[in-house]
Amino acid sequence: MIKLENLVKIYEGNSNPAVDNLSVEIPNGKICILIGPSGCGKTTLLRMINGLISPTGGKIFINDNDITEVDQVELRRNMGYVIQGTGLFPHWTIAENISVVPKLLKWPKDKIENVVNNMLILIGLDPDEYKNRYPKALSGGQVQRVGVARALAADPPIMLMDEPFGAADPITRSKLQNEFLYIQEKIRKTIVFVTHDIDEAIKMGDLIAILKDGKLIQYGTPDDILSHPENEFVSEFVGSDRTLKRLGLIKVRDVMTRGVEIVKSSDPIDKVKEMIKRVNNNFLYVINEKMEPRGYVLEEDLEKGKNLKEIIRTMASPVNPEDTLKTALSNMMALGVGTICVVNNKNEFIGEVTLNVLTRLISNTDRE
Amino acid sequence: MNKITGKKQLMKVLLIPILIIGIGIVVSIYYVKNPGGQMAANIISYSNIKRRLIEHLELVFVATFLAIATAIPLGILITRKRFKKIAPIIITVVNFGQTLPSLAVIGLMMGLLGLGFKTAIFALWIYSLLPILRNTYTGIRKVDPNIIDTAYGMGMKKMQILWKVELPLALYIIFAGIRTATVVNVGTAALATFIGAGGLGDFIVIGISLMRNTILLTGAILTALLAVFLDNILGNIENSIIV
Numbered sequence A: 001m002i003k004l005e006n007l008v009k010i011y012e013g014n015s016n017p018a019v020d021n022l023s024v025e026i027p028n029g030k031i032c033i034l035i036g037p038s039g040c041g042k043t044t045l046l047r048m049i050n051g052l053i054s055p056t057g058g059k060i061f062i063n064d065n066d067i068t069e070v071d072q073v074e075l076r077r078n079m080g081y082v083i084q085g086t087g088l089f090p091h092w093t094i095a096e097n098i099s100v101v102p103k104l105l106k107w108p109k110d111k112i113e114n115v116v117n118n119m120l121i122l123i124g125l126d127p128d129e130y131k132n133r134y135p136k137a138l139s140g141g142q143v144q145r146v147g148v149a150r151a152l153a154a155d156p157p158i159m160l161m162d163e164p165f166g167a168a169d170p171i172t173r174s175k176l177q178n179e180f181l182y183i184q185e186k187i188r189k190t191i192v193f194v195t196h197d198i199d200e201a202i203k204m205g206d207l208i209a210i211l212k213d214g215k216l217i218q219y220g221t222p223d224d225i226l227s228h229p230e231n232e233f234v235s236e237f238v239g240s241d242r243t244l245k246r247l248g249l250i251k252v253r254d255v256m257t258r259g260v261e262i263v264k265s266s267d268p269i270d271k272v273k274e275m276i277k278r279v280n281n282n283f284l285y286v287i288n289e290k291m292e293p294r295g296y297v298l299e300e301d302l303e304k305g306k307n308l309k310e311i312i313r314t315m316a317s318p319v320n321p322e323d324t325l326k327t328a329l330s331n332m333m334a335l336g337v338g339t340i341c342v343v344n345n346k347n348e349f350i351g352e353v354t355l356n357v358l359t360r361l362i363s364n365t366d367r368e
Numbered sequence B: 001m002n003k004i005t006g007k008k009q010l011m012k013v014l015l016i017p018i019l020i021i022g023i024g025i026v027v028s029i030y031y032v033k034n035p036g037g038q039m040a041a042n043i044i045s046y047s048n049i050k051r052r053l054i055e056h057l058e059l060v061f062v063a064t065f066l067a068i069a070t071a072i073p074l075g076i077l078i079t080r081k082r083f084k085k086i087a088p089i090i091i092t093v094v095n096f097g098q099t100l101p102s103l104a105v106i107g108l109m110m111g112l113l114g115l116g117f118k119t120a121i122f123a124l125w126i127y128s129l130l131p132i133l134r135n136t137y138t139g140i141r142k143v144d145p146n147i148i149d150t151a152y153g154m155g156m157k158k159m160q161i162l163w164k165v166e167l168p169l170a171l172y173i174i175f176a177g178i179r180t181a182t183v184v185n186v187g188t189a190a191l192a193t194f195i196g197a198g199g200l201g202d203f204i205v206i207g208i209s210l211m212r213n214t215i216l217l218t219g220a221i222l223t224a225l226l227a228v229f230l231d232n233i234l235g236n237i238e239n240s241i242i243v
Ligand SMILES: Nc1ncnc2c1ncn2[C@@H]1O[C@H](COP(=O)(O)OP(=O)(O)OP(=O)(O)O)[C@@H](O)[C@H]1O
Pocket: A011, A012, A014, A018, A037, A038, A039, A040, A041, A042, A043, A044, A045, A084, A196
C-alpha cells in the first residue's frame, strides 16, 4: 500500500505549491490513475514517491514504512519508473536498457538474459530482431513499450508510470492499454499511472484521483467519478458524455435478460404466432439448429410469408457477456434497433439487452 | 557480405591518411633530392626529418595527453552541483589563457621555466586545456536531464550515472575537444623551436634565417600535413562513437 499523508511540495522560488496538502491511499495490486490539467502536480507527485525530490511537508509511506527512513537507492530499485517522455538510454541497446535494474541488483548473467527475452516477448517484440537495436531504430510506440518493459524487468512490486503511452497514436495507444491490462491481470502490481486522457483513466484505473492546482479534488472508482462527480470541475473534466462513458464501464452480463423466449427457424408460422401472443411482445429472436441467433421476426410480418425464412429480419450483431454496454449500444445504433442478443463464446444465444434497460441506467445517473 | 562491406568501410577510412602519408614521403624525397645548395642539403636529410618529426609528435602527444588528464577531470568537477557557481569563472580563466598569442605564452614560460622540452610542453598544455575543458563541460551539461532523472529513478548511484550515462553520452563532444586540442597543438608546437625544444618548426626558423625556401617549405608542408593527418584520423574515431 502506498499512503500519501498531507503531502505538500513547494518548489524553490515558486509562490504556489505544486502539490497542496494531498492525502491518498493506494491499495496493493491496484492501478491508481493521477489525472488533471497540465501543471497540476502529477509528475511532482511521482517524483516524490520515487524519492527523487523530497516533500516540503507531509509523509509518504510504503507498506507502512516512511520512505525517508529507508535507503533511497534500495527504494528506487523496488519501484519501476516509466518516465514522462521516452527516457531510454540512447547509447545502450534495447537489451542493455531492459537489463539496467537487474544488473544493478547483480543478477547472474543467464537470469538477466532470460528476463530480457521474456520482457521483449511480453511487450510483443521479437527478441532476436530487437534485442541488439538501439532506441533510435524503434518507433515511438515501441520505445514506450520498451520503457514499460524496462520498468518491469526486475519485477518491482510498485510501478510509477508517467504518461507511458502518451506518444502513441490512438490505435496503438489502445493496443498498448489492452496489452498492459492483460499483463497487469497476471502480475498484479501496485501502479500509479499518470495520464491526461480521461478515457484512458476510465479504462485503466481501479481508482482515479483527479487533481487541480496540486489539490486532490476527487478520489474514487471510475464508476464513482462518472456517476457522482464531486463538483463542476470534475463533471466538466470527465465530459458532458459521462453517462455514455459510464456505459463503457458496465458489462453486458450485469444487465442482460436471460431465459428469453426464442423460436427455431424451422418452426411453423402458426406456432410463432401463438408464442408471440403469449410473451406479449411484438417480436421474437430466431435461432438455427446450433442455437445460433439468425435474426428476428416482427408480429406485423407474420401474415406476409409462409415460413420464417421469408420474413426474418436482420438483427444487430450480437455481443458477448464480457462486452461493455457501450459496444451493445453502438451495435444497436448501427442498425437502428432497440434490442441486441447476447451469445456465449460458442455463438449460442443466451439472452438479450434492450434499449429500455440502457435508458433506465442513464437516467438513474442523471437523477443522482 | 558483412566482411566485404567492413573491408570497404576500412578502405574508405584509411584512404585519406594513406594519401597524406604518401604526399609527405614524396615531399620529403623531393626536397632531399633537390635541397637547393650544399648548405641546405646538410639540413634537409632523411635522418634530420625523422628526428624533427618525432620531436614534434612527442611535443603534441605529451602535451595533449596532459591536457586530457587535467581538463577532463576538471570539466567533470565543474559540472557537479557543488561547483555550479564557479564553473563560469574557471571557463573564463582558461578562455583567457587561450586568447594570449601562442608565441607570447611560450616566451612567458621561457621566462619562468627556462629553455627546453619541459617548458614547451607546459606552454602547449595550457594552450590545449580550453577546448577539452569546454567540451567536457558542455558535453555533460547537454545530456538530456530526463535521462539523468531516469537513471536516478532506477536507483543508479551518482558515480554510476557519471561513468555509465553522463560520460558515454558526452564522449562524442569531449572527443571533438580532444581533436581540436591536438590539431591546435601541431601548429603551436612549430613554435617550440624558439625555446630549443626542436620539432618541425626548426626547419621553418632555419629556413627563414638562412633565406632558404626549400628548408622552410619542408618544415611548413610537413607540419600542415601532420595536422591534416591527425585531424582526419581523430575525426574518423569521433564519427564511430555511438549516439
Ligand atoms: N523543478 C521545478 N522547479 C520549479 N517549479 C517546478 C519544477 N517542476 C515543476 N514545477 C512546477 O510545478 C507545477 C507542477 O508541475 P508538474 O510537472 O508536476 O505538472 P504535471 O501535472 O506533471 O504536468 P504535465 O501534465 O504537463 O506533465 C507546475 O506549475 C510546474 O511549473
